[in-house]
Amino acid sequence: QSALTQPASVSGSPGQSITISCTGTSSDVGSYNLVSWYQQHPGKAPKLMIYEVSKRPSGVSNRFSGSKSGNTASLTISGLQAEDEADYYCCSYAGFSTWVFGTGTKVTVL
């Protein structure tokens, strides 16, 4: 069970859109529509942003959207704001009642 692969960092200017990729295998991301995304500010607990690939929990801005193609899931943040600067982690069901997180991506707002 290996961690899902994310880019170490992604940056963008305020108002721009950025996309974070999350690459797994046919045993996890590719086999199940059970990918979720979490935002983590420094020193804070992770916060659920997207679940089941593309669904947004109540209270999460519609600037956050998710998608999946094959073994790669993606999180897109549109209209980037200063408050979006944080670490982001994807997570996928990995079969056999186990879960695997991504390596994490640091988003910087320039």
Added chain:
Amino acid sequence: QVQLQESGPGLVKPSGTLSLTCAVSGGSISSTNWWTWVRQPPGKGLEWIGEIYHSGNTNYNPSLKSRVTISVDKSKNQFSLKLSSVTAADTAVYYCARRPVANWFDPWGQGTLVTVSS
């Protein structure tokens, strides 16, 4: 709304056993949820440790399975983590979280730092 709070020793000696408890408030631990432990070494990413259902059924990360025990205490509305034979590599912030049967982790506790050192 459900809230989770971790507690336990912040320092554990190498080869010892790490023991943490997660208290659940605002809801019953006997509801249709899995109760989960996740850890994060300093400056690193998240790692799923394992989870328990109120029936006592458990699922563990294969890489930690031989050292992990998760248990539930319905009378106290809490669940616990024990990790044996710890080394410095087990130093991390440990989070508890709820996983609804619908497959995401929310909410999370605030996390507690456990350092393995003599």
